[in-house]
């Protein structure tokens with residue numbers, strides 16, 4: 001830490017939140033292992049210590065999809081299990097305190113988009129994640145709420161998981177099985193392809209579960225806050241933000257798209273100590 | 285309070301896995317179907333298993349356990365030729381009837397079970413098809429309400445599964461879009477149909493299927509005919525009747541109608 005022009009600057013600092021990468025790897029491998037074990041279980045060859053639950057059982061969005069049916073009749077939509085409701089409850093509770101950490105730290109579909117996005121970073125350097133015109137981008141960011149409403153409506157009226165046929169998360173861990181609809185594989189392919197140009201395109205424009213968790217950004221307990229008195233306004237936080245949130249122009253990030261990745265904070269890209277922080281207190 | 289990445293990572297793990305451990309202890313963490321459908325929560329049937337919660341992963345045996353309808357009856361209703369119908373998974377019906385042009389699957393089984401047992405089942409706005417064989421069994425019970433018969437008139441289809449459960453290709457899938465409900469009901473029968481011998485496993489559906497009139501059966505048992513899926517023996521023991529005596533009388537009636 002050195003003092004430069006009256007500001008405390010960290011000379012050697014990690015440029016990203018490495019512990020988040022480890023957590024992402026962990027959950028990606030865990031879900032992949034469960035999905036493979038589920039397939040093995042069907043032929044009686046499951047690995048005993050590992051869960052062989054179906055992917056639907058370990059997907060929190062199933063808990064949201066089944067909510068109407070559950071509240072109106074006490075039943076769960078076909079293929080959804082109680083575990084989905086539990087996971088939905090846990091990740092929403094977590095989001096009320098810390099924002100959509102499920103998206104930024106746990107969701108394997110978000111993780112694989114980030115991995116593919118590294119290629120985009122390499123190819124396009126600074127142009128990466130800035131291809132979509134701002135006006136169009138601003139409108140598209142709300143599309144996921146439209147998708148959420150559609151999914152909830154068709155699930156409630158049909159009593160079945162209609163979204164499964166379009167779900168890239170289901171396709172990602174089941175592409176080898178006959179259960180996956182070609183539309184879901186196509187959407188997964190398009191998502192991964194777009195990830196070369198745009199960071200987390202599915203999360204930004206289409207994810208209905210991200211839409212649910214995103215709402216918590218408006219009132220979450222711990223938020224990303226910028227200390228204006230020490231900020232040197234270099235814009236690093238905004239450039240680094242995978243969701244293109246203009247962190248450098250707000251005091252508190254209340255954007256519905258923040259995924260609590262902490263990449264904008266002084267622990268990562270912000271060069272000034274204690275300037276972009278993750279806190280439940282107020283900042284100057 | 286400021287939070288950094290490492291404590292946040294710990295919080296995520298504690299929250300997720302602690303939450304799973306806690307809900308497991310409370311019995312809420314279920315990643316697999318218990319094979320026991322949820323019960324009605326209110327009304328006359330509160331506490332009774334709800335056919336609307338039958339899952340595709342259930343076997344006919346699981347359905348039988350919860351609803352007391354013999355797997356053989358379900359197999360007959362849905363034209364399943366599996367030698368062990370109790371192990372047949374309900375979800376396989378969708379594949380069996382894929383080429384028929386009609387969606388016959390888990391919902392069809394739910395409808396069949398609900399109508400068969402007189403349990404409430406909401407068909408509003410739903411197009412749930414039943415093969416003619418299933419409707420015939422329901423009609424044979426003579427217990428359906430007029431609106432249920434009307435529903436079946438609209439959604440019964442004369443279809444044959446494209447593949448048998450053993451994976452053999454049937455001659456040709458057939459589907460007739462016209463309603464296939466007939467007013468003269470045929471009867472439910474178990475796999476013992478051809479034997480014409482009343483045994484412990486004989487169900488009432490077998491008797492009517494062999495041609496014994498329902499009125500005669502009712503005279504012998506001294507009560508209205510129960511669910512055709514019920515075995516005569518179970519009925520006798522549940523009602524304090526002497527099975528051997530009933531069996532002899534019924535066999536005499538069966539012998540009268542048996543083809544010579």
Ligand code: SF4
Pocket residue numbers: 224240241242243244245247253257258259260261262263264265
């Ligand atoms: S504002 Fe910060 S924490 Fe939120 S998504 Fe952008 S970089 Fe991540």
